[in-house]
Every structure is written in C-alpha cells, then in structure tokens.
Amino acid sequence: MEGFAALLHGFEVALTFHHLALMVAGVLIGILVGVLPGLGAPNGVALLMPLTFFMPPVSAIILLSSMYWGALLGGSTTSILFNIPGEPSSVATTFDGHPMAKQGKAAEALSLAFLASGFGALCGVITVTVVADDIANFALRFSPAEYFAVYLLAFCAFIGMGGTNPLKTAVSLLVGLSLATIGMDTVSGEMRLTFGQDQLVRGISFLVAVIGLFGIGELLATADETEKVEGIRARVRLAAVLSTLAQMPRYTVALVRSAAIGIWMGLTPGGPTAASFMSYGVARRFSRRRDNFGRGEPEGVVSPETSDHAAGVSALLPMLALGVPGSATAAVMLGGLMIWGLQPGPTLFQDRPDFVWGLIASMYVANLVAVVLVLATVPIFASVMRVPFGLLAPLIMTICLTGAWMVSGSGFDVLLALGFGVLGYLMKKLDYPIAPLVLAMVLGDKAEDAFRQSMLMSRGDLTIFWSNWLVASITTLALLLLAWPLLAGLLRGGATALRRPAE
Amino acid sequence: MTHRTAAPDAVSRFRASRRLLLLGGGAALLARPALAQAWQPARPVEFIVAAGPGGGTDQFARIVQSIIQKHNLMRTPVIVTNKGGGAGTEAFVYGRGAAGDPHKVVFGTNNVWLMPLVTRVGYGLSDLRPVASMAADEFILWTHTDAPFRTAKDLVEAARERQGAFRMGGSQARDTDHILTKLIERATGVTFTYVPFRSGGEVAVQLAGGHVDANTNNPAENIGQWRAGRVRPLCVFNTQRLTLPEKVHNGVGWSDIPTATEAGIGPAEFRMPRTVWLPARTTDAQAQFWTQLLARVRETPEWKAWLESGSQGDLWQTGAELAEFIRRDEATNREHFREYGWLVEQG
Numbered sequence: 085m086e087g088f089a090a091l092l093h094g095f096e097v098a099l100t101f102h103h104l105a106l107m108v109a110g111v112l113i114g115i116l117v118g119v120l121p122g123l124g125a126p127n128g129v130a131l132l133m134p135l136t137f138f139m140p141p142v143s144a145i146i147l148l149s150s151m152y153w154g155a156l157l158g159g160s161t162t163s164i165l166f167n168i169p170g171e172p173s174s175v176a177t178t179f180d181g182h183p184m185a186k187q188g189k190a191a192e193a194l195s196l197a198f199l200a201s202g203f204g205a206l207c208g209v210i211t212v213t214v215v216a217d218d219i220a221n222f223a224l225r226f227s228p229a230e231y232f233a234v235y236l237l238a239f240c241a242f243i244g245m246g247g248t249n250p251l252k253t254a255v256s257l258l259v260g261l262s263l264a265t266i267g268m269d270t271v272s273g274e275m276r277l278t279f280g281q282d283q284l285v286r287g288i289s290f291l292v293a294v295i296g297l298f299g300i301g302e303l304l305a306t307a308d309e310t311e312k313v314e315g316i317r318a319r320v321r322l323a324a325v326l327s328t329l330a331q332m333p334r335y336t337v338a339l340v341r342s343a344a345i346g347i348w349m350g351l352t353p354g355g356p357t358a359a360s361f362m363s364y365g366v367a368r369r370f371s372r373r374r375d376n377f378g379r380g381e382p383e384g385v386v387s388p389e390t391s392d393h394a395a396g397v398s399a400l401l402p403m404l405a406l407g408v409p410g411s412a413t414a415a416v417m418l419g420g421l422m423i424w425g426l427q428p429g430p431t432l433f434q435d436r437p438d439f440v441w442g443l444i445a446s447m448y449v450a451n452l453v454a455v456v457l458v459l460a461t462v463p464i465f466a467s468v469m470r471v472p473f474g475l476l477a478p479l480i481m482t483i484c485l486t487g488a489w490m491v492s493g494s495g496f497d498v499l500l501a502l503g504f505g506v507l508g509y510l511m512k513k514l515d516y517p518i519a520p521l522v523l524a525m526v527l528g529d530k531a532e533d534a535f536r537q538s539m540l541m542s543r544g545d546l547t548i549f550w551s552n553w554l555v556a557s558i559t560t561l562a563l564l565l566l567a568w569p570l571l572a573g574l575l576r577g578g579a580t581a582l583r584r585p586a587e
Numbered sequence: 588m589t590h591r592t593a594a595p596d597a598v599s600r601f602r603a604s605r606r607l608l609l610l611g612g613g614a615a616l617l618a619r620p621a622l623a624q625a626w627q628p629a630r631p632v633e634f635i636v637a638a639g640p641g642g643g644t645d646q647f648a649r650i651v652q653s654i655i656q657k658h659n660l661m662r663t664p665v666i667v668t669n670k671g672g673g674a675g676t677e678a679f680v681y682g683r684g685a686a687g688d689p690h691k692v693v694f695g696t697n698n699v700w701l702m703p704l705v706t707r708v709g710y711g712l713s714d715l716r717p718v719a720s721m722a723a724d725e726f727i728l729w730t731h732t733d734a735p736f737r738t739a740k741d742l743v744e745a746a747r748e749r750q751g752a753f754r755m756g757g758s759q760a761r762d763t764d765h766i767l768t769k770l771i772e773r774a775t776g777v778t779f780t781y782v783p784f785r786s787g788g789e790v791a792v793q794l795a796g797g798h799v800d801a802n803t804n805n806p807a808e809n810i811g812q813w814r815a816g817r818v819r820p821l822c823v824f825n826t827q828r829l830t831l832p833e834k835v836h837n838g839v840g841w842s843d844i845p846t847a848t849e850a851g852i853g854p855a856e857f858r859m860p861r862t863v864w865l866p867a868r869t870t871d872a873q874a875q876f877w878t879q880l881l882a883r884v885r886e887t888p889e890w891k892a893w894l895e896s897g898s899q900g901d902l903w904q905t906g907a908e909l910a911e912f913i914r915r916d917e918a919t920n921r922e923h924f925r926e927y928g929w930l931v932e933q934g
Contacts, residue, residue, distance in 0.1 A: 285709065
C-alpha cells in the first residue's frame with residue numbers, strides 16, 4: 085500500500101488549480117495539434133517546449149503529457165472523418181472508423197473511439213500505478229532478439245489472415261518494407277536506395293506516406309464515385325454520445341483484450357502504433373462479426389483505439405525508468421526532462437517521488453479531462469460530414485498538402501504525398517490492401533535492425549529466438565498466429581473427421 | 588569599432604547590452620548607422636539540430652535556446668528544429684542550402700567533418716562555417732555489474748580470450764562509439780563484435796540488461812544505470828581524471844574513474860566536441876555576433892550546470908584555432924578510416 089500513499093500524494097500535487105488549468109490548456113492544444121495532420125504530437129510538444137523552461141518540472145511534464153493525450157484523441161478525429169490519420173497510431177482506426185462515418189454514423193464512431201480511448205488510458209494508468217516499481221526490471225530483459233520477436237508478433241497478428249488475396253498482401257507488405265529501408269542504415273552506416281538524392285537521406289516520412297495513401301487516395305476514390313456529391317445526412321446530437329456510452333458493455337471482450345495488448349506493447353516497449361495494428365488484427369481474427377471488418381464494424385474502432393491509448397499511457401513509465409522513449413513524442417519529452425534538470429533512470433522513482441507520482445496522478449485526471457472535452461467536440465466535428473463533398477474535398481486536399489509540408493517543411497514531401505495519393509488510389513481500385521504496406525513502413529526498419537543486431541550477437545545463429553522462455557514464447561506465439569487460418573482449418577477438419585464415424 | 592579585437596570581454600559585453608537597450612528603446616533607426624559593422628539578427632533564428640529529439644545534441648541546442656531566452660540575450664525569437672536524418676547529415680545539407688543566411692545556426696558534433704569521410708553525403712566541409720566548439724563530451728568504458736572483470740585491462744584480456752565474440756554495444760555505425768571501439772582494438776590488438784543501436788539510451792539499457800558486454804557511452808547516457816548500480820565504469824578516455832566530486836554509487840564517483848592510461852589501455856584520449864556552425868558565405872561580422880553570443884551563454888550558471896549534469900568538459904574553441912583543430916582531426920581520422928576500409932570518395 086506504499087504505492088497508494090504515494091499516489092494520494094501525487095493527487096495532492098496534480099489537483100491544484102494551476103495544474104488543472106495546465107491540463108485543460110494542454111489537452112485543448114493537443115486536440116488542435118492532433119486534428120492537423122502532419123503537425124503531430126512530437127512536433128507540437130517540441131513547439132511548446134520553450135514555454136516549459138520557466139516551469140517547475142512537474143508542471144512542465146503535466147502540460148506536455150496532457151497535450152500528448154489531447155493529440156492522441158485529436159488524431160482519431162481526422163482518421164474517422166477524413167480517413168487522414170493525424171498520428172501513426174491512429175491509422176488502424178481509419179479501417180472501420182471512416183466507413184462508419186461515410187454511413188452517416190460519424191457521431192457514433194467518434195464517441196466509440198473516444199470512450200474506448202478513455203478506457204484504454206484508464207487501464208494503462210492503473211497498471212502503471214500498480215507495477216511502477218517493477219517496470220524497469222522487466223524491460224531490461226529485452227535484448228534485440230526479444231524486440232524482433234515482438235515486432236514479428238505484431239506483423240503476424242495483423243497479416244496472417246484470410247480475406248484478401250494473400251499474394252496481393254505480400255506485394256503490399258514488400259513495397260512497404262522496401263520503402264522503410266530508404267535512408268541511412270543503422271547497422272552498416274550506409275545510405276540505401278537514396279539514388280544520390282539529398283531529400284531521400286532522411287528516409288520517407290511515414291506521415292507523408294499515410295497522408296497520401298489514406299487522405300488523398302480516399303479523396304480520389306470518392307471523387308470517382310460520381311453519385312456521392314452531396315453531404316451525408318448524419319444524425320448529430322449529443323444524445324448519440326450517451327447512447328454510445330450505453331452500448332459500450334457490448335464490446336467488453338474487445339475492450340479488455342485490446343487494453344491487455346496495449347499495456348503489454350507499451351511496457352515492452354513495442355509502442356502504440358504496433359499495439360493498435362496488432363489489436364485490430366487480433367480483433368478481426370477472433371471476432372464473431374469478422375466479415376464486417378473494414379466495412380464499418382464498431383469493434384474495429386474500439387479495438388485499435390483502446391490499445392493505442394493503453395500503450396501510450398503505459399509507455400511513459402519505461403521512458404522514465406530507463407531513459408528509452410517508446411514513441412517519438414516520448415523522445416521529445418525525455419529531452420525536456422534533462423533540460424528541466426531531471427535524470428531519467430531507475431532511481432528517478434526514489435529521488436523525485438513528487439515528480440513521478442504527480443505525473444501518474446495527472447494521467448488519471450488529464451485523461452478524464454481529455455475524454456470529456458473531446459466528447460463535447462463530437463457534434464461539431466461530426467456535422468462536418470454534412471458539408472457537401474464538392475465543398476469538403478478542396479478543404480481536405482488543402483489539409484493533406486499543408487500537413488505533408490508541416491512534417492518537415494519540405495516541398496519534396498508535398499510531391500511525395502501526391503505520389504502516394506495516386507498509389508493509394510490505384511491500390512484501392514486494383515484491390516490491393518494498403519494496411520500491410522503501412523505496417524511494414526512503421527515497423528519494417530525497426531524489425532530489420534533488431535534482426536540484424538540479434539544475428540550479430542548470436543553470430544548468425546537463429547536459435548537465439550528460442551534462447552530463453554520470454555523470447556521463445558513470443559516467437560512461438562507469433563508463428564502460431566501466422567499459421568492460425570491453416571491451423572483452424574486443420575482443427576475443424578479434424579473435428580468433423582472425428583465426429584463422422586460416430587454418426 | 589576597429590579596436591574591438593583588443594577590447595576585453597567585459598567591455599564588449601557591456602557594449603552589446605547597451606546596444607540592445609538602445610534598440611529596445613525605439614532608438615533603432617538613430618543607433619543603427621553608428622553600429623553599421625555590428626550585425627544582429629533581424630528575424631527569427633532557426634537552430635537546426637543534427638540529431639533527433641532527446642539526445643545529447645538536441646539538449647545542447649535546446650539548452651542554448653533556453654539560456655538565450657531566460658537571460659534575454661537576443662531580441663528575435665529562436666526556433667529549434669530537428670533534422671536528424673542520415674545520422675545528422677540532413678541538417679548539414681540543409682545548412683548548405685541556406686548559404687549566406689546568418690539566421691540558420693546548425694548544432695552538431697565532430698560528425699560534421701567525419702560523416703563525409705564514411706558515407707556519401709550532399710555537402711562538404713566548405714559548405715559550413717565553424718563558429719565555436721562549446722563543450723567536449725567524455726567517453727567512458729562501461730561494463731555491467733555482474734561482469735567478472737574489475738578493470739579495463741581484465742576486460743581487454745577477457746575479450747582476447749573470447750576471440751571476437753565479445754559484444755561491444757554502441758550508438759550508430761561508423762560514428763564516435765564505433766570509431767572509439769576501433770581505436771581500442773588498434774591499441775590493444777583485440778577484436779570486438781560491435782553491435783550498433785539507434786541511440787546511446789538504448790545501448791545503456793542493453794548493457795544494464797547484460798545483453799552486451801560493454802559499451803563506451805558518454806557519462807550522461809549511463810549515469811541513470813550507474814546510480815542504480817547496474818553498470819560500472821572502468822576507465823575514462825581522457826588524459827586527466829574527471830573533476831566532479833559527486834559520489835554516484837557505493838562511494839565511487841566520477842573522480843575515482845581511472846584514465847585509460849592509468850588503466851593500461853588505449854587510446855589515451857577520445858572526446859567529442861559539441862560544435863556550432865553557420866552556413867557558408869556568411870560574413871565575419873555575422874560569425875562574430877554568434878561567437879560573442881555563445882561566449883555569453885557559456886558564462887551563465889545554467890550552462891555550467893548542464894555541463895556538470897552530464898559530466899562534460901569545457902572546450903571553448905573559435906576562429907582559426909577551431910579551424911586548425913578540425914583540419915588536424917579530419918586528417919587523422921581520414922588515415923584511420925582508410926585503414927578500416929570505411930573511406931568513401933565523394934562523387
């Protein structure tokens with residue numbers, strides 16, 4: 085119960101008027117930042133950083149982390165309304181969120197996403213409270229082999245499923261993996277696939293690709309369907325929020341499973357993006373309504389959103405305990421920590437309990453504030469869908485192109501986004517799945533690094549992926565998930581074969 | 588203003604602050620002709636960090652930014668942007684594109700002149716103008732607490748016995764950690780398996796978890812794990828011991844770490860300068876402005892506290908002295924890289 089007393093002390097720190105005001109301000113700025121694609125949470129936090137130089141560390145981290153929560157929620161808004169993920173981790177939300185919005189259920193989709201996020205965040209922060217002290221020890225067990233196993237698990241959970249043509253899935257995956265190799269290679273220090281172009285040295289930004297593939301690609305595809313020029317008659321009432329709240333218990337299984345996946349990925353630290361993809365993949369595989377996924381299935385919104393936030397919240401702790409950030413935003417905050425004069429590391433919890441527990445307490449309050457605030461915006465944002473497509477399309481195009489520009493202020497990125505837009509449109513028309521490409525772009529280079537580091541360490545021996553119980557169980561689970569459709573078929577076949585003689 | 592070079596620091600500092608007052612008081616138009624030679628920024632300044640957010644170089648730029656703001660050293664605002672692509676070359680290529688623009692200031696390390704040696708990059712050393720070197724980050728040989736070796740010499744002998752299977756973790760390939768590892772190999776005749784990770788923070792955790800056998804992290808990257816008793820310093824690659832009196836773990840502190848020479852291994856000295864650059868084709872007066880500004884940053888307590896928190900050395904070099912240092916360091920490394928087969932001809 086020592087932790088409980090510490091938490092109470094943390095609430096004393098967090099629940100001052102000053103800090104509550106900072107939370108509201110942070111969340112509001114965060115929502116704004118999240119809604120503008122390309123600006124994104126990492127840039128937003130970096131922009132706000134100079135303000136925090138004059139604050140005590142607790143206030144500074146409360147402001148920045150509140151902004152992060154706001155940005156995560158804001159990122160879901162554009163995913164659902166315009167099919168433009170504001171954050172890498174809300175890509176998976178587009179798969180079913182945007183179809184729901186197109187069916188006139190934007191308010192439901194947004195409410196579902198935000199409530200699920202709130203639930204995920206709550207589970208994450210409770211976990212953080214309970215296991216705060218043991219976190220660092222667990223994360224230390226992760227060598228490159230374990231990292232690779234976790235990435236493999238994310239890939240297998242998402243990809244090894246039926247539905248679309250497996251060959252097309254493989255093509256999409258391989259294109260994504262190749263795109264991920266562009267730029268400097270960590271392990272050899274060589275430039276790869278840059279063709280001597282300075283703009284390619286930093287690699288292809290994931291956000292630029294996503295803005296093109298999803299945002300612009302969707303726009304082109306919609307423009308193609310000529311009959312859909314008028315706006316969607318969306319019901320927009322605050323009551324939609326309440327009725328969605330009442331429906332939440334229906335998704336208990338998805339919520340709990342996704343929260344568990346999110347927390348695991350946050351602590352290990354696989355990161356929120358991997359968590360949301362994995363959770364979506366698992367939900368699609370095991371849901372009773374799996375055929376409805378990709379066509380506006382509420383469970384397909386609930387699952388990635390819950391995981392995204394559970395991971396985002398629980399990833400903050402390994403960062404503090406180890407000094408290794410789980411996401412790009414966490415990296416910026418980590419830099420801030422050192423500027424404020426704090427040294428991240430296992431002893432931070434003993435040296436600065438007021439800071440650590442103040443932050444943890446603020447995570448309870450700020451996430452509550454964030455969900456309430458963002459739910460209040462649902463009617464406003466959802467009514468955007470009623471605007472006729474002819475008016476909305478130029479606006480979305482502008483958002484996409486300025487978003488691509490904002491990623492790093494480069495004109496080349498704008499051209500790249502347009503190129504990806506055409507690619508996204510073609511892939512849609514030719515029925516190639518885009519998601520594997522995106523997943524490969526996010527995790528491909530990390531997985532490759534981890535694999536090659538493992539091979540350096542084991543001197544080329546693949547048994548390193550079964551060298552202890554932890555890595556062995558993750559690798560085996562990944563391979564089982566990959567082979568699941570096959571295994572399920574075999575089991576079913578076996579069962580009928582057994583039953584037949586009895587008949 | 589011709590006697591400026593002879594003026595002691597204190598005088599020029601006074602002059603600079605008086606200038607700010609004059610301008611701030613709305614007397615700008617009157618004051619300007621008299622100060623025609625002295626340049627100062629006319630619009631917001633961009634600090635470009637040749638690294639991603641969170642690491643040492645990023646902190647370097649942001650600390651300078653915070654000090655400028657806090658002490659009101661400059662009238663125009665400062666924006667910090669990270670251009671860490673291609674191990675920082677993205678920032679230098681950006682610097683080349685900004686030739687002649689004194690409102691773009693690039694923050695890096697020795698990677699400015701080392702990167703063009705090992706990989707094809709879109710800039711040359713002549714595209715940037717060195718302004719100052721403000722600090723030198725130290726390198727320490729670390730091992731994890733459960734490792735059997737107590738001294739650097741033990742570690743080298745253990746590595747010799749394991750015939751190349753000894754895992755040395757480091758940040759990036761062909762960057763400072765890798766270069767130092769190669770120098771230790773040259774000095775001692777052993778070979779390590781060098782495992783590159785993305786950042787010093789990752790390497791620190793890999794060592795604390797016992798997944799690699801040693802690393803050559805900077806003090807700031809490993810202090811958290813040292814304080815927790817998970818890693819142990821064996822020697823520092825400096826001719827003198829570190830001076831910080833603080834005891835970090837179990838009564839052992841920075842000043843107790845033996846130098847590499849004391850520990851009986853080489854190289855005797857390896858440090859990484861933290862450098863500040865302007866684009867090429869900027870004027871002397873513009874460079875002068877930044878040199879003076881950074882000199883004032885250097886004297887603030889915040890700057891000293893930052894150096895101390897990361898146990899970094901003070902290394903203040905400017906002008907011809909800095910240019911000469913860079914020229915010599917580049918030549919030495921070019922020789923070594925040729926030997927390792929790392930050298931790349933820029934095409």
